[in-house]
Amino acid sequence: MAELRSRGRADSGAPARILMNEETTDPELLSAFKNGDAEALGVLMERHKAALYGYLLRLTRSASASDDIFQEVFLKLVRNPSAYGEREKFKAWLFTVARNAAMDHFRRESSRAEVPLEGTGEKAGPADFAASPEPGPAEAAENKALGERIAAALDRLSPDQREIFYLRHYSELSFREIAELLSLPIGTVLARMSRAAALLRKILEDEGQ
Amino acid sequence: MNCGYGEKLILYAYGEAEAGLKASVEAHLAGCAACRGELAALGKAGAWLSAYRAEPSPSAVAAVLLAARAARRGFSFGWREAVLSGALAAVLAGVFSFSSRSAGADLAWNSGLDSKLDSVEYSVYQAQSEMTAASADWDYRYSALEDESLNAGDNV
Numbered sequence: 001m002a003e004l005r006s007r008g009r010a011d012s013g014a015p016a017r018i019l020m021n022e023e024t025t026d027p028e029l030l031s032a033f034k035n036g037d038a039e040a041l042g043v044l045m046e047r048h049k050a051a052l053y054g055y056l057l058r059l060t061r062s063a064s065a066s067d068d069i070f071q072e073v074f075l076k077l078v079r080n081p082s083a084y085g086e087r088e089k090f091k092a093w094l095f096t097v098a099r100n101a102a103m104d105h106f107r108r109e110s111s112r113a114e115v116p117l118e119g120t121g122e123k124a125g126p127a128d129f130a131a132s133p134e135p136g137p138a139e140a141a142e143n144k145a146l147g148e149r150i151a152a153a154l155d156r157l158s159p160d161q162r163e164i165f166y167l168r169h170y171s172e173l174s175f176r177e178i179a180e181l182l183s184l185p186i187g188t189v190l191a192r193m194s195r196a197a198a199l200l201r202k203i204l205e206d207e208g209q
Numbered sequence: 210m211n212c213g214y215g216e217k218l219i220l221y222a223y224g225e226a227e228a229g230l231k232a233s234v235e236a237h238l239a240g241c242a243a244c245r246g247e248l249a250a251l252g253k254a255g256a257w258l259s260a261y262r263a264e265p266s267p268s269a270v271a272a273v274l275l276a277a278r279a280a281r282r283g284f285s286f287g288w289r290e291a292v293l294s295g296a297l298a299a300v301l302a303g304v305f306s307f308s309s310r311s312a313g314a315d316l317a318w319n320s321g322l323d324s325k326l327d328s329v330e331y332s333v334y335q336a337q338s339e340m341t342a343a344s345a346d347w348d349y350r351y352s353a354l355e356d357e358s359l360n361a362g363d364n365v
Contacts, residue, residue: 038281042274053265054258067269074273078280143260150257153250169258174225187216194215197222200250201243 026090034081045074048091052098055170059102059163069101088180095171096181099163153203161196164189212237218244222251 024043032040052073056066076083076097084093154162167178175193179186214237220226221234238244 033277033281036281038274038278041277045270045273049270050262050264054261054263057263058258063266066263067266070265071269071273075276078273078276146253147257147260150254154254165254166258168223169255175220175223190216190219193219194247197219197247197251198215198243200254201246204250204253205246 027086030077030081030084030086030090033077041074041077044090048094051170051172052094055095055166056098056102058166058170059099060105065102065105069098069105072101073097089173089177091171092173092177092181095167095173099167099181149204153200156203157196157199158192161192161199164192165196168193212241212244214241214244215247218247222248 026044026047029040029044033044049070053066053070056069057063060066060069073094083097084090154165157165164178164182167173167181168175171178173181175189176186179189182189214234217226217230217234217237221231226234234244238248
């Protein structure tokens with residue numbers, strides 16, 4: 001932690017703040033937050049917000065539900081910074097809490113109305129995701145067609161397969177970590193992912209012809 | 210696919226295969242069109258997801274930051290604030306004890322509030338007395354009427 005220097009005066013009573021950059025680790029930021037530096041949580045949130053929100057949006061298919069769950073996850077840290085036990089990777093904790101909150105959301109939704117557990121039925125549309133970078137018209141049309149095929153293919157995966165696919169993509173956790181997060185044997189996780197890959201190939205090849 | 214490389218291919222595709230497995234999968238890929246197709250499908254789906262970036266609404270992020278600042282402000286109660294609070298509490302305690310001693314124990318007894326309470330209590334007492342008197346008066350008149358009625362019956 002040599003690159004981190006205290007910004008607060010030791011005798012001031014104010015929380016000692018660290019100089020934060022991309023090399024500051026998640027545990028260091030959390031430690032700074034626990035010691036009273038609120039901005040450390042902002043840096044942490046900035047670091048993980050796109051991945052976490054992207055995962056939630058794919059999972060729930062609802063921008064408002066994803067916003068609520070996103071808030072819920074970080075407010076849990078605000079209320080109880082010790083909720084993250086530091087025994088695991090922070091990202092694994094983050095995605096575990098987010099997944100559990102999403103499951104609670106599905107349960108609430110399904111108790112209110114007959115909604116399938118894998119989604120609210122309200123699909124996240126193009127307005128919820130911003131494409132980057134901006135392609136030309138021909139490329140855009142081609143990308144759109146391919147995108148529609150991929151989206152349709154992902155929709156045809158089972159919820160279990162899709163969940164692992166999204167978790168691996170957005171969290172970048174290893175399959176072993178995902179197996180721990182889902183309390184499943186690693187073989188089960190890899191087998192589901194393998195079936196997902198086979199199905200994606202079949203759908204994309206069939207629809208490409 | 211029944212080439213037996215399904216799960217190995219997944220580890221390879223996501224960069225989790227150790228050197229020996231990686232070499233084995235690469236050798237297998239040269240002769241397995243199905244595995245090449247799966248690898249390509251995973252790549253396309255992953256690239257498509259990566260091409261789109263979504264972020265939480267600014268209000269959701271701001272709400273968390275606001276809560277974090279409020280919570281940490283409460284948490285970062287430094288020793289200077291603690292000393293100042295202690296001093297303030299001591300001064301207030303001193304002022305209270307001094308004023309209590311000079312006013313004496315009958316402070317409340319002699320206050321305006323106490324005399325007003327006495328007045329309310331007296332009014333209630335007066336109302337009760339009047340009601341009791343009216344009730345006794347009514348009882349008396351009722352008995353008198355009964356007597357008159359009995360006497361009239363005797364005379365009949």
